[in-house]
Amino acid sequence: MNSKWPNQNLEVIKKGAMKKMKLSISHLSKQYRRDFWGLRDFDLELTPGVIGLLGPNGAGKSTLMRMLATITKPTEGSVKWNDTDILKSPDTLRAVLGYLPQDFGIYPNLTGKEFLEYMAAIKGLDAKTARRRIEELLVVVNLVNAAKRPLGGYSGGMKQRVGIAQALLNDPQLLIVDEPTVGLDPEERVRFRNLLSDLSGERIILLSTHIVSDVEATATEIVVINKGRKIQHATPEKLLQLMEGKVWQWMIPSNDLPGLKQKHLISGVIRHDKGVQVRVVSDSAPTPEAQPDTPSLEDAYLHLVSEQGVKQ
Amino acid sequence: MNSLRILHHLARADFLERIRRYSFLIMLGLVVWIGYLSASGQFRMLVSPDKVGIVNSAWAGGIMTVTVTTTLGLVGFYIVKGSVNRDYTTGVGQIMATTPLSRPLYMLGKWLSNFAVLGLAILILLLEGIVMNLLAGTAGFNLAALAAPLVIIALPCVGLVTAVAVLFESVSWLRGGLGNVVYFFVFIVAVSASPLSSAFGKPGTPINPYMDFNGWQIIGDSIQRAATAAYPGSAGIFGFIGGTSLADPKLFPWNGVSWTADILLSRLFFLVIAAGLVMVSALFFDRFNPARLLRIKQTKTRSIAAQPAAASAAIPVSNVHLTPLAGTRTRFRFGGLFLAELKLFLKGQRWWWYVVAGGLVIAQMVTELEVTRILLIVAWVWPILILSGLGCREQRFDTRQIVFSAPHPVANQLPATWLSAFVVIAALGCGALIKFILMGETVSILGWLTGAIFIPSLALALGTMTSSSKVFEALYVAWIYMLYQKVSALDFAGLTPDSPWYLYAPLALVLLVLAWLARAWQLTAKHISK
Numbered sequence A: 001m002n003s004k005w006p007n008q009n010l011e012v013i014k015k016g017a018m019k020k021m022k023l024s025i026s027h028l029s030k031q032y033r034r035d036f037w038g039l040r041d042f043d044l045e046l047t048p049g050v051i052g053l054l055g056p057n058g059a060g061k062s063t064l065m066r067m068l069a070t071i072t073k074p075t076e077g078s079v080k081w082n083d084t085d086i087l088k089s090p091d092t093l094r095a096v097l098g099y100l101p102q103d104f105g106i107y108p109n110l111t112g113k114e115f116l117e118y119m120a121a122i123k124g125l126d127a128k129t130a131r132r133r134i135e136e137l138l139v140v141v142n143l144v145n146a147a148k149r150p151l152g153g154y155s156g157g158m159k160q161r162v163g164i165a166q167a168l169l170n171d172p173q174l175l176i177v178d179e180p181t182v183g184l185d186p187e188e189r190v191r192f193r194n195l196l197s198d199l200s201g202e203r204i205i206l207l208s209t210h211i212v213s214d215v216e217a218t219a220t221e222i223v224v225i226n227k228g229r230k231i232q233h234a235t236p237e238k239l240l241q242l243m244e245g246k247v248w249q250w251m252i253p254s255n256d257l258p259g260l261k262q263k264h265l266i267s268g269v270i271r272h273d274k275g276v277q278v279r280v281v282s283d284s285a286p287t288p289e290a291q292p293d294t295p296s297l298e299d300a301y302l303h304l305v306s307e308q309g310v311k312q
Numbered sequence B: 001m002n003s004l005r006i007l008h009h010l011a012r013a014d015f016l017e018r019i020r021r022y023s024f025l026i027m028l029g030l031v032v033w034i035g036y037l038s039a040s041g042q043f044r045m046l047v048s049p050d051k052v053g054i055v056n057s058a059w060a061g062g063i064m065t066v067t068v069t070t071t072l073g074l075v076g077f078y079i080v081k082g083s084v085n086r087d088y089t090t091g092v093g094q095i096m097a098t099t100p101l102s103r104p105l106y107m108l109g110k111w112l113s114n115f116a117v118l119g120l121a122i123l124i125l126l127l128e129g130i131v132m133n134l135l136a137g138t139a140g141f142n143l144a145a146l147a148a149p150l151v152i153i154a155l156p157c158v159g160l161v162t163a164v165a166v167l168f169e170s171v172s173w174l175r176g177g178l179g180n181v182v183y184f185f186v187f188i189v190a191v192s193a194s195p196l197s198s199a200f201g202k203p204g205t206p207i208n209p210y211m212d213f214n215g216w217q218i219i220g221d222s223i224q225r226a227a228t229a230a231y232p233g234s235a236g237i238f239g240f241i242g243g244t245s246l247a248d249p250k251l252f253p254w255n256g257v258s259w260t261a262d263i264l265l266s267r268l269f270f271l272v273i274a275a276g277l278v279m280v281s282a283l284f285f286d287r288f289n290p291a292r293l294l295r296i297k298q299t300k301t302r303s304i305a306a307q308p309a310a311a312s313a314a315i316p317v318s319n320v321h322l323t324p325l326a327g328t329r330t331r332f333r334f335g336g337l338f339l340a341e342l343k344l345f346l347k348g349q350r351w352w353w354y355v356v357a358g359g360l361v362i363a364q365m366v367t368e369l370e371v372t373r374i375l376l377i378v379a380w381v382w383p384i385l386i387l388s389g390l391g392c393r394e395q396r397f398d399t400r401q402i403v404f405s406a407p408h409p410v411a412n413q414l415p416a417t418w419l420s421a422f423v424v425i426a427a428l429g430c431g432a433l434i435k436f437i438l439m440g441e442t443v444s445i446l447g448w449l450t451g452a453i454f455i456p457s458l459a460l461a462l463g464t465m466t467s468s469s470k471v472f473e474a475l476y477v478a479w480i481y482m483l484y485q486k487v488s489a490l491d492f493a494g495l496t497p498d499s500p501w502y503l504y505a506p507l508a509l510v511l512l513v514l515a516w517l518a519r520a521w522q523l524t525a526k527h528i529s530k
Helices: A008-020 A061-068 A090-094 A112-123 A127-140 A156-168 A186-199 A212-218 A236-242 A254-263 A297-311 B002-019 B022-039 B057-080 B083-090 B092-097 B103-136 B143-170 B177-196 B216-230 B261-284 B290-300 B334-346 B351-366 B369-381 B409-428 B430-438 B442-466 B470-484 B501-524
Strands: A023-033 A036-046 A049-054 A076-081 A097-100 A174-178 A204-209 A221-226 A229-234 A247-252 A265-272 A275-281 B043-047 B051-053 B238-242 B250-252
Touching: A023 A061, A036 A061, A036 A221, A036 A229, A049 A061, A049 A212, A061 A174, A061 A204, A097 A156, A112 A127, A112 A156, A112 B334, A127 A156, A156 A174, A156 A186, A186 A204, A186 A212, A204 A212, A212 A297, A221 A236, A221 A297, A229 A236, A229 A297, A236 A297, A247 A254, A247 A265, A254 A265, A254 A275, A265 A297, A275 A297, B002 B022, B002 B083, B002 B103, B022 B057, B022 B103, B043 B057, B043 B216, B051 B216, B057 B103, B057 B143, B057 B177, B057 B216, B057 B470, B083 B092, B083 B103, B083 B143, B103 B143, B103 B261, B143 B177, B143 B216, B143 B261, B177 B470, B216 B238, B216 B250, B334 B409, B351 B369, B351 B409, B351 B430, B369 B409, B369 B430, B369 B442, B369 B470, B409 B430, B409 B442, B409 B501, B430 B442, B442 B470, B442 B501
Parallel strands: A049 A204, A049 A221, A097 A174, A174 A204, B051 B250
Antiparallel strands: A023 A036, A023 A076, A221 A229, A247 A275, A265 A275, B043 B051, B043 B238
16 A cells, blocks of 8 residues: 655655654663662663564563653653653653553543544644544554444453554654553454554664564564563574574473473473473583474573573 | 451451552541541530530540541541442452352442441541540540540441442442532431431430431530530530630530440441441442443443444455654644543533533523522532543543653643633533623623633642542532532632632632642652553
């Protein structure tokens, strides 16, 4: 589908804008209690592309997202959008921000379309642009048939899609999506991944999730975070490269599985009639029978997270 | 035995959840304030016209009891109500519904938790009373005399109030703001009926403790008798008032109520009534049945489909594409936001809401001037349940993260929200305005304008400051009730001859500034997510 509003100059303007589009995070920290930091000394520089933020539950992903979305004030550090400090001038970023929080509510008496109209007004879109954008977004998130029903009757997945639509209303330069595929069925999940791919390249998309396959499909860069700290920032290719020679698979009797789990990091198990085929992440071959296997991002993620756990 | 264990944990968990909330601190502040009011003599008991008891432990206990049954009798309801609703909104209720927990047990647990919260308030008040008595060096400190009225009278009173709160939460249409309004009138009627029920006030008339839920008759009758004994031939009436102290009071000794079996039984009677109300609540309670909730939603909005919204037919996955917007984006337009806020403000009202509103507007124009003024009050109460959402609906519906991450959330949204409410208030009162203009009632016109500015300002300020709709609902109903009783000082709309309406315009401005500051504070607070 080509642009409905062709504008050749727009591409030139965009390229110019993209050159300077940058989100710089420096020593960002958030302390919740005296002895508990949600995020600690976090540095990151983001340029256009899809940045997958991976980490286990409670790693600090949502804390980081909320601070970047100007919802939460950091305890220390700075965030700059194109060299503008967003802690001092949050509205500079808000004007170009699309944000889908992990938990959010809706107004149950409004229809899906009315809710998007309301959000468009709050974001400052003029009526004509808003109307066209909402029509298109309803198609994109597959809610055309439900657009005139009150949100109170929507399922969890449908509410999530309304959330995705509102985040995209102002064609954001910075799109922050926190666990966006939660509650979506497999088909909608694929649709959303495709949408992110379509949107990438012309904006910074920060995608937080603990579902590795979501990141695998879309991310151009991956940041792994655990216990409030950044533990890796690399391209998917680089991460896979780091894992070369560290993934092994072999067959073992079913009874040996509990013992193996105690000793090694198991990233996969397939049951067969003669036993189980295990997939293990380890710096060296765990047993002479183990054969090297092709690493996946999930292996890399598990390795990084467990390595940090061992270190601590 | 197992049921008792379930009950204990149900009440305990709920109690702990509440006392760890910010609102509990507010309640503690209220209790300390009640104690202060009692001790500092700002509220006092007397026998008319000028007889006052000698301050001792019994007198202090009496004042505290009357004060606490009056304040917690009303405010306590709003403090404890919301516990069942929380289980609906958090989803905990649906988990509970899958357990063998019975409805009566659940309701009983909620009542005990409610009771424990207000019971704790009374205990704190008692401790405050003890400290104050000891500090003031009250002659012959008597703990039993101080504590007895609080335990025997105030506890059953709050027991009844907390049971009513449970009952209101079990009935779907009383669970929300309408229930808050209805309770105010229930309380006013109950308080009015209590002393009047047995010709209370005439010395020598036997009291009826079974009609005396707040214990005023019991305490008042005892005090009245003590005054008559000290000053034979006098025929004063017991009163509980606020204001300045008497210049030359006649003192008399009062050593507390004689706790007869009849009185004790009557207090037990109210606890039995409370337990009965809790059991009745179990009959109305839907046990978090989403199907019943859905039916309620469906009746509220005619446009909703007969079935839960089903997923739309999928379009091919590969067709996902969004057209980039041209550079016209995000230039703030107040008009657009105002219309969106107005739509949000009015959305969800049924057809009969508009019919009544229209009827009130027409009636304001065609009736006598005095009736027009009354109808104006009624018209301005009519949207109370939507006004009470001003400033706090982002909290109520948990839309804060997405609304407040838009540009200029204070400067853009707050004025549009206020204006939408002002327009609705003005529209509901436009009949009266036309009438005032036609009759050349200049003061009434100015008063009308002040009222139309003051009401949304009050709602917005209270909503943003408390993040709750309850405070406005309770205060506004009480305010309008006083206005209906022609209390001039509270007349913000110039409806009574001595109305200080002109003071309410600057007050509205102050409220708007407070709303602005409260919202700005929310945005700079540590975090505004759940």
